[in-house]
Amino acid sequence: MNRKYRKTVIAGNWKMNMLASEIKPFIEQLKENMPKTRACDVVLCTPAVMIPAMIKAGKECKVAAGGQDVSKFEKGAYTGEVSASQLADIGAKYCIVGHSERRQYHGEDDMLVNAKAKALLAKGINPIICVGESLEQREMDLTMEYVAYQVKAALNGIDATQLRRCIIAYEPIWAIGTGKTATAEQAQEVCEGIRAVVRKIYGARPARAVSILYGGSMNAKNAYELLAQPDIDGGLIGGASLKPADFATIIAATNQE
Numbered sequence: 001m002n003r004k005y006r007k008t009v010i011a012g013n014w015k016m017n018m019l020a021s022e023i024k025p026f027i028e029q030l031k032e033n034m035p036k037t038r039a040c041d042v043v044l045c046t047p048a049v050m051i052p053a054m055i056k057a058g059k060e061c062k063v064a065a066g067g068q069d070v071s072k073f074e075k076g077a078y079t080g081e082v083s084a085s086q087l088a089d090i091g092a093k094y095c096i097v098g099h100s101e102r103r104q105y106h107g108e109d110d111m112l113v114n115a116k117a118k119a120l121l122a123k124g125i126n127p128i129i130c131v132g133e134s135l136e137q138r139e140m141d142l143t144m145e146y147v148a149y150q151v152k153a154a155l156n157g158i159d160a161t162q163l164r165r166c167i168i169a170y171e172p173i174w175a176i177g178t179g180k181t182a183t184a185e186q187a188q189e190v191c192e193g194i195r196a197v198v199r200k201i202y203g204a205r206p207a208r209a210v211s212i213l214y215g216g217s218m219n220a221k222n223a224y225e226l227l228a229q230p231d232i233d234g235g236l237i238g239g240a241s242l243k244p245a246d247f248a249t250i251i252a253a254t255n256q257e
């Protein structure tokens with residue numbers, strides 16, 4: 001982390017878990033376990049239908065609500081889709097785009113991720129743009145080339161002012177939901193590389209200011225070491241964000257100097 005230049009963000013990705021009725025008790029437990037002062041923004045990305053309940057419950061302890069996906073279209077005959085205006089209208093402040101599960105199960109490509117990020121920015125929602133390599137790509141030593149391509153494609157046509165609203169999440173696919181975490185060195189190396197890609201496109205200042213998160217089996221035990229890395233500005237957390245005490249411990253790990 002480098003709190004002098006950029007925001008630290010701890011974002012939970014609940015995926016298709018939990019019920020709206022479980023949010024209030026979850027937030028109460030989170031509050032009990034969370035440090036009174038904290039050095040990060042906290043967001044929980046829920047299924048879209050649960051965002052209003054998250055906003056209501058999260059208000060008191062400053063937990064923002066986010067979506068997990070958005071349509072690239074503004075409105076119209078796209079059954080089942082949720083637009084950026086609709087997310088903004090119910091109060092979502094963040095939204096994940098390009099999660100590897102969307103890429104894998106819904107065939108999303110980098111161009112679509114770019115269009116979705118732009119749709120969110122147009123409505124004032126902060127996109128959390130996910131990138132990350134597969135195990136095969138890592139083993140073929142293609143990690144940085146692949147991740148650099150994903151970052152460039154996702155940011156195509158986004159100007160420096162809009163970049164300030166973007167968060168990039170480095171999530172190696174082989175570490176998501178597997179219990180296999182990238183080592184702090186591996187995660188730092190790629191996050192530093194992502195910052196270098198951003199620097200090449202936008203220059204030194206915007207690159208210094210962009211928050212880059214690590215995601216992939218981050219938990220209460222490994223968060224402190226991962227967050228101690230200079231280019232890791234927070235976490236995108238799946239499994240551990242469903243357990244209030246563990247999520248609170250991760251939040252507390254951002255208080256380190």
Ligand code: PEP
Binds near residue numbers: 175236237238239
């Ligand atoms: C994720 O879904 O973005 C994620 C990182 O999941 P997990 O923490 O469970 O690996």
